[in-house]
Amino acid sequence: EVQLLESGGGLVQPGGSLRLSCAASGFTFNTYAMSWVRQAPGKGLEWVSIISATGHATEYADSVKGRFTISRDNSNNTVYLQMNSLRAEDTAVYYCVGGFYYMYYFDYWGQGTRLTVSS
């Protein structure tokens, strides 16, 4: 059974930093591109970032470029999202998602971890 288990969410002040983690199991992690997709309260889905299976390629949404960094550890089947200079508009549930091809549709979704940016 495929599992994507996110952790690291919480309450952070504006300007602060946080790192999200996603532990994967049930599929060949090192062959899948991994992304983060977020959903603000009551809103739709927004793709945030993607990293290729090898970790050599990354892309970011304009809304987070320069502030967020995606990385992965294929030896531990984990993907990360380092978030700096957080803003109120970053408040959302962050989903870890996996897709077999880079920049393709998303086969697997985690249950999400909630981030609240507020003073």
Next chain:
Amino acid sequence: EFVLTQSPDTLSLSPGESATLSCRASQRINSDYLAWYQQKAGQAPRLLIYGTSRRATGIPDRFSGSGSRTDFTLTISRLETEDFAVYYCQRYGDSLEFGQGTKVDI
């Protein structure tokens, strides 16, 4: 700027009826790289359709996708109570964007 616009925002139907959801792209989508996801309340989204018309694993055949270039459709025939949810279209390949969603409710 590439934009996906879904319509209607909300579709009110009854079990047994059919639903037709639209997703319109501001620019042509190459190679029919259009996917659809279903999100039930309090749950993560799940993949329904990819490549415009290909059902993902385990998706019942009452879900079907069609379209090309800039106009795409998700059709749900014979709605069941479990189908009442929010549906999102997604462009992939050149870039990754979602539509704003269509809620199918009773």
